[in-house]
Amino acid sequence: MNQQINFPLNESSGILVHDKQGKIRGKAINPIWLINKSYYWNLLHSQASESTAGYNYDSNSGNFVYFNSDSLYTLDIRRNIWEGYKHQSLPMKMYLGTNFFYPDSHSVYIYEVDNHADVCTICALNVLTGEVEKVDDKFLPSQRHHHSSYLDTIHNKFYIFGGFGSRKYTNTLEVYDLDQKSWNTIKLKGDFVAPRFFSSMGALNANELLLFGGTGNSSGDQSIGKIYYYDLYKINLKDSTVQKVRDFSYDGTQIVPVRNLLLSDDGASFYTLCYPMQEASSHLQLYKFSLQNDSYEVLGNSIPMESKAILSNANLYYNKETKEFYCCTQEFNERGGESSVTRFYSLSAPAIAENALFLYAVEEGLSLRAVIFVMVVVLVLIVGITYYLKRKKEKQPIPKVTPIRETCTQVENRKSPQANALYLFGEFTIIDKKGKDITHLFSSKIKQLFLLTFLNGLGNKEGITSNYIYGLLWPEKELSSAKNLKGVTINRLRKILDDLEGIELVYTNSRYSIQLSEAFYCDYQQYLEQMNKIRQSDASQEVSQSLIGILSRGKFLKSIDDSMFDSFKSEQEYELHEMLTIELNNLYMKAAYEQVVQLAEIWLRVDSLNDMALWYMLNACHKLKKEDQAMKKYYLYIAEYNKSMGNNYSYSYSDIIHNDLRTSFQ
DSSP states (O other), X not given: OOOOOOOOOOOOSSSEEEOTTSOEEEXXXXXXXXXXXXXXXXXXXXXXXXSXXXXXXXXXXXXXXXXXXXXXXXXXXXXXXXXXXXXXXXXXXXXXXXXXXXXXXXXXXXXXXXXXXXXXXXXXXXXXXXXXXXXXXXXXXXXXXXXXXXXXXXXXXXXXXXXXXXXXXXXXXXXXXXXXXXXXXXXXXXXXXXXXXXXXXXXXXXXXXXXXEEEEOSXXXXXXXXXXXXXXXXXXXTTTEEEEEEEOOOOSSXXXXXXXXXXXXXXSEEEEEEEOTTSSEEEEEEEEEESSSSOEEEEEEEEEEEOOSTXXXXXXXXXTTTTEEEEEEEEEOTTSOSOEEEEEEEEESSOOOHHHHTHHHHHHHHHHHHHXXXXXXXXXXXXXXXXXXXHHHHTOOOOOOOOOOOOHHHHHHHOOOOSSEEEOBSSOEEEOTTSOBOGGGOOHHHHHHHHHHHHTTSTTOOOBOHHHHHHHXXXXXXXXXXXXXXHHHHHHXXXXXXXXXXXXXXXXXXXXXXXXXXXXXXXXXXXXXXXXXXXXXXXXXXXXXXXXXXXXTXXXXXXXXXXXXXXXXXXXXXXXXXXXXXXXXXXXXXXXXXXXXXXXXXXXXXXXXXXXXXXXXXXXHHHTTOHHHHHHHHHHHHHHHHHHHSSOOSOOHHHHHHSOOHHHXX
C-alpha cells in the first residue's frame, strides 16, 4: 500500500521533522530552518552621518540609495556591498533629508516643503553619475513634519498628506507636478479626514490612494492634544473624493504607522510598519491590515528604534522579485543636531507571526512542563509525608515562623502616595493635604498649564511668559480670546492648589512659575536633588535607595503624550543614563551589590537592551552568589536581544562575569 506523507517543513528549531498533521516523522541532520528568515529581521548595514542624510530604495536595481551633503552611497543587497563617492554640490541645504526616488531618471528628488531661506527647495541627484540639477524654489506655507507621501510615476506627480508645523496638524493633500514644476493643494470632498501627522499612504490602484492612521485631532490645534487614529480612507485622484472605508479595532499601546504603506500581492490587504512614537526607546512592528474587514496581523519580530527626535523616521519597502521586505530606520540626534544613524533591514516574505514560528516548540514545551509538573507534585508529596511522619513521631510543637524582613525598596514600592504631594514618575498623580487623590480635577488644559509653569520654573529657569502660554496652549486664537482662556485656566488652577500646602502659582517679573516649600513633596524635585548629589560625588547609599524608590514608580511623565513635553522627557532620560553609569560604578566599588542589582533592574526597564546595565546586574548577582538569578537575567536578556536584533548576542555569560567590558559598552 502506497502512503503519501506531506512535510510542510515549518519547523524553526531542533532536528525533529513533522508531517502535515503535526506528527513526528523523522530527524534532520544539521538543518537550517528558512522559516526563521520570515520572522527575524536581518540587519544588513548601519551608517552614521554627521550632516543631514537621506535614503531611499531603487526598485529597478534592488539597491538602497543613501546620501548626505557631499557623498552618495549604494547598498547592493544581493552582493552585500556598500560603496560610494562624492557627488556634485547641492544647490540647497538639507534640513530633513526628505526625498522620493524617480526610477525613470535614476534620480533622488530631495525636497524641503518649508525652506524660505534658500534659493532652492527641490533638486535632483542622479545616483548613476552623481550629477545634481536644481528643480524648483517653491515651498508650502508651513512645515509638514511626518507627512505621508506617494509618487505617481504614470502622471509624474508627487503627493503628500498631512503633517505637523507651526503648532498645528494639517489635513490637506498637496501635489507637486514634476512636468509643470508647481505645488498645488487638492480640494478634497466627501468624508472628513481629521488633521494629523504620522499617517501612512500608498496606492490601491492607478487612480486611488489608501490613507491610514496617524495622530492629531479634529480641530488641528496642537495644544488640545492628540487622538490616535486607526481609520482607513480611499482617495480618488480623478475627482478628489474621499471615502472612509473603516475603523480598525485596535486596543493595544497607542501606535502610529510609517510614511508609506504597501498593497499585498493579492490586493486583499496592505502592510505598514507601526510603532509607539511617544516612547523615546521605541520599536517597529510589521502589521498586515485586511481590506475586507477590520482584522489585522502582527508579523515578524520587532525592530528597535530611538524616536526621541522629531526628525527620526522609518520606511517600508518590498522587492517582488526576491520576495523580501526591507525596513530603514533613521535616528537623529535628540539634541536637535544634524547627525543621524541609518539602519537597513530585510525580512523574507511571506512574513509570519510568532505563533507560526514556535508552532512545535510550544507543544513540546507544554509536554515538558507537564512532565516537570507531575514530578514536582510527586516530590512535594514525598517530602510532605516524610515530614509529617517525622513530626508525629517526635511530637514536638511546630516552631513559630519569623517573618522575612522586607527591603526598603519593597516597602517603598508598596507605599501609598503620601498626602500633599505631586508624583511625575509613573502616572501623573497629585494628592491634597487631606490625603485625597485630586488628579481628576486636572483637565487637559489645566494639566498642560501646570506642568509648563512647574517644569519651566525649576532650578535656574525663571518660568514662562504669557506669550509662551498663548503660543503653546492657544496658538490659533485671537490675542483677546487667548487672554480670556488663560485667565480662566489660571484661576481654576489656583483654586485647585488651595487644597494643597506649600505649593503656589506666582507671577513675578512678567513670568509665571510654581514655587514649592518644604511642606510639599514632589518626587521629581527629590529626584533632581539626589541626582545633583551624585553629580557632585556626594552620594551615600541612602541617596541611592531614595533614587531607587522614586524610579520604581515608572518612567518620567509616563502617560503625558503632549509633544510640548518631549524635550523634558528626553533631557531626563539622557541625564538618567549619564548618572546611572556614575552611580552604579560608585555602588559597585563600595560593594553595595544589592543596590546595584536594584538600579540595574530599573535601567533595564527603561532600556531593555543596555549592555552596561546587564554587566552590572550579572556581576553584582555573581558577587552575591546568586548565580541562578544572574543566569536567568542573562537568558531573558539574550532572548529579548535575539528577538529585537535578529542575530545572536556577542557575549557569553562567562565573558561578562570574567571580563570588565564596561569600556566596550560605553
